[in-house]
Amino acid sequence: MSGIQLPEFCGAILLPDTVLFPHGALPLHIFEDRYREMLDDSLNTNCMICVGTLLDDENEDPSSCVHPIGTVGLIRASREMDDGRSNLVLHGVHRVRFSSWPGGKNYPYAQTLPMTADPFPSDEGPLMASRLRDKINATLSGLPAEVKKEINEVLDRASDEPTVLLDVVAQQFVQDTQTRLQLLSEPSLDARYDLLTRHLTVIQKKLSQN
Secondary structure (H helix, E strand, O other): OOOOOOOEEEEEEEEEEEOOOOOOOEEEEEHHHHHHHHHHHHHHOOOOEEEEEEEEOOOOOOHHHHHOOEEEEEEEEEOOOOOOOOOEEEEEEEEEEEEOOOOOOOOOEEEEEEOOOOOOOOOHHHHHOOOOHHHHHHOOOOOHHHHHHHHHHHHHHHHOOOOHHHHHHHHHHHHHHHHHHHHOOOOOOHHHHHHHHHHHHHHHHHHHOO
């Protein structure tokens, strides 16, 4: 995804309890007229849409009800039905900060600033990735072997790059919206790693009690 140029302005779909991470996938069902228009505009330009998390009831000022950090996603597949609705899959590309909402469209329209992670010592990357893999497998130790195999195949595709692995694990294993927003917003890879491993430990304890 490094060769993709991020848009400075982008349409945004605003959803409650929904967080998309880079390298994650989000299926969407587009049925509202405003989002149909947004999808048409996106498909005719850069095929990108932002995902923003609603923190309160939506109103005319998105800055008052949308989390300031979201993710730009690339439309990987889109199928329009006879009645105008569409099903699509959005692939997360990059974290962004919503710097303003200039309007001028019939759908939410944001000015975005790309977010970068704090530098991380490259020689520690493989060790972090290995520890995270060990924690995941310990968390899932009580699950059937075929399930663990499928999960590890997903993680294998994430390689040993800790930035990618952290996002893939967060997308797949974290269900709590507030924790997902913390992981999305945290610029420090060390802090993301600590938060994610603590969350996996809680899951592990819950599974062991069942």
